[in-house]
Amino acid sequence: MALIVGVKKGGTRALLEFLRLHPDVRALGSEPHFFDRCYDRGLAWYRGLMPRTLDGQITMEKTPSYFVTQEAPRRIHGMSPDTKLIVVVRNPVTRAISDYAQTLSKTPGLPSFRALAFRHGLGPVDTAWSAVRIGLYAQHLDNWLRYFPLSHFLFVSGERLVSDPAGEMGRVQDFLGLKRVVTDKHFYFNATKGFPCLKKAQGSGRPRCLGKSKGRPHPRVPEAVVQRLQAFYRPFNLKFYQMTGQDFGWD
Ligand SMILES: Nc1ncnc2c1ncn2[C@@H]1O[C@H](COP(=O)(O)OS(=O)(=O)O)[C@@H](OP(=O)(O)O)[C@H]1O
Numbered sequence: 389m390a391l392i393v394g395v396k397k398g399g400t401r402a403l404l405e406f407l408r409l410h411p412d413v414r415a416l417g418s419e420p421h422f423f424d425r426c427y428d429r430g431l432a433w434y435r436g437l438m439p440r441t442l443d444g445q446i447t448m449e450k451t452p453s454y455f456v457t458q459e460a461p462r463r464i465h466g467m468s469p470d471t472k473l474i475v476v477v478r479n480p481v482t483r484a485i486s487d488y489a490q491t492l493s494k495t496p497g498l499p500s501f502r503a504l505a506f507r508h509g510l511g512p513v514d515t516a517w518s519a520v521r522i523g524l525y526a527q528h529l530d531n532w533l534r535y536f537p538l539s540h541f542l543f544v545s546g547e548r549l550v551s552d553p554a555g556e557m558g559r560v561q562d563f564l565g566l567k568r569v570v571t572d573k574h575f576y577f578n579a580t581k582g583f584p585c586l587k588k589a590q591g592s593g594r595p596r597c598l599g600k601s602k603g604r605p606h607p608r609v610p611e612a613v614v615q616r617l618q619a620f621y622r623p624f625n626l627k628f629y630q631m632t633g634q635d636f637g638w639d
Pocket residue numbers: 395396397398399400401402452486487489546549550583584585598601602603604605
């Protein structure tokens with residue numbers, strides 16, 4: 389079994405939809421939220437939700453909130469210590485603005501990004517705000533490493549998933565021990581959408597981009613605000629590069 393455990397707004401839907409093109413992957417379409425919100429329902433409930441697999445096929449789901457859920461690593465380890473874990477990460481500043489854009493689309497009249505990101509005007513960064521807190525990747529990863537060795541993780545660059553989907557999918561398929569079936573032949577860049585899309589979607593066989601909620605326009609955030617947040621995240625990003633042995637190029 390393999391789980392896409394995060395991060396929210398990292399590109400988790402794109403990754404799951406791309407993986408579903410692979411004949412040896414069977415994935416749940418919706419987010420089950422078992423290891424965070426629905427754990428009380430029990431493992432039998434969870435197993436019942438998951439698609440049936442044949443020998444040699446991999447069962448998958450994605451729930452981005454697992455990455456920031458304190459109990460998730462212990463619970464997943466309890467289910468199976470062999471679980472492979474995929475985390476799609478993206479520049480935490482862009483991720484925070486994307487998260488804010490999503491909340492804004494559901495809550496018109498929300499205070500500005502700047503008002504939520506800093507306490508007392510342009511005071512200290514408000515790490516209690518979830519849009520900020522989720523981006524502290526090194527801290528969340530620390531919690532996971534108490535249960536799983538680093539070799540169980542694959543960190544996917546959310547940026548490269550957009551600029552080079554086939555390249556990133558190559559790494560993902562290798563990590564999962566799958567043949568490289570999903571390749572550059574499956575993607576085209578849709579200029580209207582501004583993102584890579586599928587030449588032939590599962591089922592219809594027709595070209596398909598992700599929906600409107602993926603690739604939303606972001607509200608304009610003043611450059612000074614972006615710079616301050618970028619500086620705030622820098623030490624956490626560097627720690628995360630050290631922990632993963634990968635430089636994501638956000639700094
Ligand atoms: N191919 C393709 N098409 C559309 N969107 C793409 C794609 N690849 C990555 N992305 C980026 O995915 C971002 C949404 O991330 P998630 O799917 O993880 O969001 S969620 O947490 O499930 O809500 C979404 O964030 P926003 O651009 O801020 O909307 C996209 O930038």
